[in-house]
Amino acid sequence: MPLHVPPAPAPALRSILAALASPVAVRAASTPSLRTATGPLVPEHPLPVHLLNPVAASGGGMPRARLTGWRFLVRGGDRVVAAAETMITPDGWAFSHFCEGPYLASTEHALRQAEPLPSAYQPRLLSIPGLYMLCLWLHGDVTAGDDAQPAPADVLIPLAPAPPGIAAHRPYRAGDLVPVLTHRLGPAPLLGSAV
Structure with missing residues (x-):
């Protein structure tokens, strides 16, 4: 399904287009x-960027996520050469930075x-x-707005490089992967304390 x-x-798109049209912004980029x-330079594949807050999980449920910006892949000729990100400000969406890697x-x-997966999804x-x-x-709810939250049945595909022990480009159910991530982000035991 698409x-x-x-x-x-x-x-957000206008701020990216303005940055790409600015020789000063492009020359100053660390890319x-x-x-x-x-x-x-053409922005494509806009994706909302959410920050996972593992401490916001209530009663063992899924952690909360917060929309922090939009990322656009920037195509130059026949390849993607950078990403351009926006951020939310009190005045609305603004260009944040270019990056590569x-x-x-x-x-x-x-x-x-993700394209050939049998279910319809909203990518983020x-x-x-x-x-x-x-x-x-x-995200399984293709009509969700900016305030969408991870659901156990959603699919997460870790991008490479992924942390040790987590396979990049392997689809995981969010309900299976998020507890592993939350555990890794938990407080470290104090030295000398019993485990």
Whole structure:
């Protein structure tokens, strides 16, 4: 079934287009592949970025997630050369930064991997900063808004590089993977205490 990508807020897209059109913003970016790209720079595959808050799980339920921005893959010619991110401010959506690295190709790979799945999903990105981890989050409610929360039946595809012991590009049920992540993010035992 096709993925149902939610439309990016118009101000978020406008801020990305303005940054891409600004020679100063592109030259100042710490992304060599963006600065040396030939041809027009085109934002594509907008995905909402949510931050997982593992301490917000109530009664052993799923942790809460909070929308923090939108990420666009930036195509230069025939390849993705960078990502452009927006953030929410008191005045609305604003350009945040350009970035590059292994998550670009990994995001493209995970989106291709999700396309043939038998159920319809709304793709999002789920960031778990405490583990230096990013997942493609396939939310089962294709009509969900910005306040969507992870559900046990949702699918998470960890992007490469994934933390040790978690296979990148393997689809996991959120109800199976999130408890593992929450456990890893839990408080470390005090030295000398009984385990």
